[in-house]
Amino acid sequence: MTGELTPRAPRPLRSRKAPWVALVIALAVVVAVAALIVNLVEGSLYFYNADEAVEERSDIGDRRFTLQGSPIGCSIVEGFSGDEPVVAFSLSFGGASVDVVHHGDPAELFQADVPVVLDGAWVAQPPVVEGFTGIANDGWHFSSDRMRVKHDNDYINDDEYDERLTLSDAGADSTEVVCEA
Amino acid sequence: MSADAVNTGSRTTRLLGAAVLIGVLALILLGFFGAPEDDEQRDAVRMIFVHLPSAFGIYAAMATTAVGSVMWLWKRSRWWDIVAHSSAEIGVIFCGLTLFTGSVWGRPTWNTYWDWGDVRLVTTLILFLMLVGYLALRSAGGDENAMATRAAVVGLLAAVNVPIINRSVEWWSNRTLHQKSSLTDGNLEDLTLFTLFVGIVVWALFFVWAMIHRFRIGWLEHQLRDIDLETALIQRRAEAATESSGEESR
Amino acid sequence: MTHLGYLLVGWGVSLGCGVLYAARLVLRGRDLAARVPVEHRRWMTSDDGAGSAAESAAPDQGAGS
Amino acid sequence: MFADIWLVTNKDLRIEWRSRVTLSQVAPFALTVLVLFGFALDANPEVLTAATSGLFWLTVLFVAVVAVQRSTAIETADGARRALLLAGIEPSSVFVGKALAIAVQILGVEVLMVGGVLLFYDATVESLPLLLATCAVATLAIAASGTLLGALVAGVRARETVLPILLLPLLAPVLIAASRAFDDALGVLAVDGWAWLGLLAGFGIVNALLGMLAYGPLLEET
Numbered sequence: 001m002t003g004e005l006t007p008r009a010p011r012p013l014r015s016r017k018a019p020w021v022a023l024v025i026a027l028a029v030v031v032a033v034a035a036l037i038v039n040l041v042e043g044s045l046y047f048y049n050a051d052e053a054v055e056e057r058s059d060i061g062d063r064r065f066t067l068q069g070s071p072i073g074c075s076i077v078e079g080f081s082g083d084e085p086v087v088a089f090s091l092s093f094g095g096a097s098v099d100v101v102h103h104g105d106p107a108e109l110f111q112a113d114v115p116v117v118l119d120g121a122w123v124a125q126p127p128v129v130e131g132f133t134g135i136a137n138d139g140w141h142f143s144s145d146r147m148r149v150k151h152d153n154d155y156i157n158d159d160e161y162d163e164r165l166t167l168s169d170a171g172a173d174s175t176e177v178v179c180e181a
Numbered sequence: 182m183s184a185d186a187v188n189t190g191s192r193t194t195r196l197l198g199a200a201v202l203i204g205v206l207a208l209i210l211l212g213f214f215g216a217p218e219d220d221e222q223r224d225a226v227r228m229i230f231v232h233l234p235s236a237f238g239i240y241a242a243m244a245t246t247a248v249g250s251v252m253w254l255w256k257r258s259r260w261w262d263i264v265a266h267s268s269a270e271i272g273v274i275f276c277g278l279t280l281f282t283g284s285v286w287g288r289p290t291w292n293t294y295w296d297w298g299d300v301r302l303v304t305t306l307i308l309f310l311m312l313v314g315y316l317a318l319r320s321a322g323g324d325e326n327a328m329a330t331r332a333a334v335v336g337l338l339a340a341v342n343v344p345i346i347n348r349s350v351e352w353w354s355n356r357t358l359h360q361k362s363s364l365t366d367g368n369l370e371d372l373t374l375f376t377l378f379v380g381i382v383v384w385a386l387f388f389v390w391a392m393i394h395r396f397r398i399g400w401l402e403h404q405l406r407d408i409d410l411e412t413a414l415i416q417r418r419a420e421a422a423t424e425s426s427g428e429e430s431r
Numbered sequence: 432m433t434h435l436g437y438l439l440v441g442w443g444v445s446l447g448c449g450v451l452y453a454a455r456l457v458l459r460g461r462d463l464a465a466r467v468p469v470e471h472r473r474w475m476t477s478d479d480g481a482g483s484a485a486e487s488a489a490p491d492q493g494a495g496s
Numbered sequence: 497m498f499a500d501i502w503l504v505t506n507k508d509l510r511i512e513w514r515s516r517v518t519l520s521q522v523a524p525f526a527l528t529v530l531v532l533f534g535f536a537l538d539a540n541p542e543v544l545t546a547a548t549s550g551l552f553w554l555t556v557l558f559v560a561v562v563a564v565q566r567s568t569a570i571e572t573a574d575g576a577r578r579a580l581l582l583a584g585i586e587p588s589s590v591f592v593g594k595a596l597a598i599a600v601q602i603l604g605v606e607v608l609m610v611g612g613v614l615l616f617y618d619a620t621v622e623s624l625p626l627l628l629a630t631c632a633v634a635t636l637a638i639a640a641s642g643t644l645l646g647a648l649v650a651g652v653r654a655r656e657t658v659l660p661i662l663l664l665p666l667l668a669p670v671l672i673a674a675s676r677a678f679d680d681a682l683g684v685l686a687v688d689g690w691a692w693l694g695l696l697a698g699f700g701i702v703n704a705l706l707g708m709l710a711y712g713p714l715l716e717e718t
Contacts (some may be wrong), residue, residue, distance in 0.1 A: 046298040046356045060686040107292030148291045153360040153367035189460030223433040231445040285441040289434045310665035317661045321652045394456040401463040404471040
C-alpha cells in the first residue's frame with residue numbers, strides 16, 4: 001500500500017508554449033516602449049528649475065509649484081518677515097536667478113551651492129526682509145514653506161581634496177553669478 | 182547544534198553564514214570608523230553602507246523572481262517556481278529596508294523623511310506594495326499549479342518596476358530629489374567605495390544564504406502538500422473500507 | 432559623530448531584520464524538516480554529511496510519518 | 497475580432513444594465529465617498545480644492561475595484577468562462593471586450609463624479625479637453641489592469657480581499673498621473689498635464705498588451 005502511495009513528482013503540465021514565449025518578448029518590447037515614453041515626458045515632472053520658473057511665470061500665476069536651484073552663498077540672510085523667522089536668499093539655475101523667502105527654519109544641510117527643492121508660489125512683490133536685496137531683484141519673489149536639500153552623489157571629504165569637484169548636475173552654474181557685495 | 186536536529190542547513194550554508202557574520206563585523210568597523218565623513222552630509226553618509234546594498238538586493242531578488250516566473254510559465258518547473266517565491270519573499274525584506282534606511286537617511290540630509298514627488302521613492306514604494314500583494318496571493322492557497330501561474334504573472338508585473346526604479350534618476354535627471362547612481366557616476370573616496378563594496382558582498386552572501394534556506398523550506402512545503410494529500414487518501418480509503426465492511430456484516 | 436541617532440536606527444533595523452529573518456528561516460526549516468519523511472528530505476542534514484543525514488534522522492523521524 | 501469584442505462587451509453591459517448594480521449601487525457609492533471626503537475636509541476649503549484631483553481619482557479606483565469584482569463574478573458563476581472559451585472566441589478578444597465593458601461603466605460613474613466635484617468642491621474647469629482626455633485614457637488604463645487581475649484572481653479562494661491588494665498598487669501610477677493631469681485641468685497646480693497624460697497612455701498601452709497576452713493562459717489554467 002505504501003509503495004503504491006508514495007508521493008510522485010508533479011506531472012509536467014506542458015500546455016501551449018508559444019504564448020508564453022510571446023509574452024516574454026512582448027514584455028521586453030513593452031519595457032522599451034515604457035522607457036521611450038518616460039524619456040519623452042522628461043522635463044515635465046516634479047519641479048521647475050529656476051530658469052523655467054522665471055520663463056513660465058505668467059503661466060504659473062499664483063498656483064503652487066516646486067522650484068529647484070542652487071543658493072548663492074553671499075546672498076543668504078536669516079531674518080524676520082513680521083514676527084516670523086525666515087531665510088531669504090537668491091538661487092540660480094540655468095543662468096536665471098530667483099529671490100526666495102523661505103518661511104520657517106532652513107534645512108539642516110542648507111548651504112551655498114548645494115541645490116534646494118522648495119514648495120511655494122510666486123509673489124508679485126520684492127522680498128521684504130531686512131538686510132536682503134536679492135540678486136534677481138526683479139520685483140518678484142518665491143515664497144516657500146517647505147525646503148529639501150538635493151545633495152549629489154559625490155561622497156568626498158574636503159580635507160583630502162584640495163578643491164571641490166563640481167561634477168554634479170549639469171546646469172548648476174552658481175559660479176557664473178557674481179555677488180556685488 | 183545537536184546531532185539529531187534536522188534542519189535546512191548544510192556545510193555550504195554554515196560557511197556562508199559565518200562569512201556573513203564576519204563580513205557584518207568588518208562592515209561595521211569600516212563603515213563607522215574606516216570611511217571618512219562627507220563634506221556635505223557629515224557622518225550621515227554612513228547610511229549608504231546599508232542603504233545601497235539593500236537596494237542592490239532588490240535588483241538581485243527581483244531578477245531572480247522574474248527568471249523564476251518565466252521558467253515556470255515556460256517549462257512548468259516547480260524548482261523555478263519555488264525559486265521565484267523564495268526570492269520575492271527576500272526581496273520584500275530588502276525593499277522594506279531600502280525604503281526605511283532611505284527615509285532615515287533622508288531626514289538629516291534632505292530635510293524630509295519622504296517626498297511624494299520623487300520618482301525613485303514612489304516607484305520603490307509601489308514595488309514594495311506589489312510584492313506584499315504577491316505574497317498575499319501566494320498565501321491565499323488553492324491549486325498549486327494555478328497558483329504558480331498567477332504568482333508568475335504578478336511577479337513579472339512587479340519586476341517591470343525594477344528597470345524604472347533603477348533608471349528613474351537618469352531619465353528624470355534634474356527632476357528627482359534622489360541623487361544619481363552613486364556607483365556608476367558618483368565620485369567617491371577610495372575607502373568609501375571599498376566599504377560600499379564590502380557591504381554589497383555581505384548582502385549578496387546573505388541573499389544566497391537566505392535563498393538556500395528559503396528554497397529548502399519551499400521544497401519541504403511542497404513535499405508536505407503531496408504527503409497530506411496521500412495521507413488524506415489513505416484515511417479516506419480506510420474509512421470507506423470500514424464503512425463497506427460494516428454494511429456487509431449488517 | 433554627527434547624526435549618530437539616525438545611523439544607529441538605520442543600521443540597527445537593517446541588521447536586526449536580517450537576524451530576525453534568518454532566525455525565522457532556520458526555525459521554520461527545522462519545524463518543516465521534522466514533519467517531512469526522510470525519503471522526501473533532499474539537501475537536509477542533521478550533521479555535515481548529506482548522505483548520513485537521512486540515516487541518522489531515520490530512527491526517530493520514521494515513526495512520526 | 498471586432499465582432500467578438502463587441503459581443504463580449506455587449507453581453508457584459510447587458511447583464512450590468514439588467515441588474516442595474518452600477519446605476520443603483522456603484523454610482524451612489526461613488527458620490528457618497530466624494531461627499532464624505534467633503535465632510536472630512538470641509539473645515540479647510542483650501543485643502544479641499546488642493547485635494548480635489550486626488551480624491552476624485554481615489555474614488556474612481558474604489559469604483560474600479562467594485563466593477564472588476566462584478567465583472568469577474570459574472571465570468572466565474574456557472575462556469576461561464578468555460579462556455580466562453582468553448583464558443584471559440586479568442587481570449588484576447590474576450591479580454592478587450594470585458595475591459596471595454598468595465599471602462600464604459602467607470603466612465604459613466606466618472607461623468608456623475610465630475611458633476612459632483614464641480615458642485616460640492618466648487619472646482620472650476622480650466623481645460624476641458626485635458627479633463628476629458630485624462631478621463632478617457634485613465635479609464636482605459638484602469639480597465640485593462642483591472643480585467644487582467646480580475647482573471648488572475650478568479651480562482652483564488654479569498655479573491656475579494658486579494659484583488660484590492662494586487663490591483664491598487666498596480667494602479668498607483670494611474671492615480672498619480674491622472675491626479676496631476678487633473679490638477680492642471682482644474683487649475684490647482686502648475687504642472688504640465690499633457691505630459692502626465694502621455695505617461696498615463698504609456699501605462700495603459702503596456703497593461704493592455706500584457707493583458708491581451710496573459711489572459712488566455714490565465715483563463716485556461718485557473
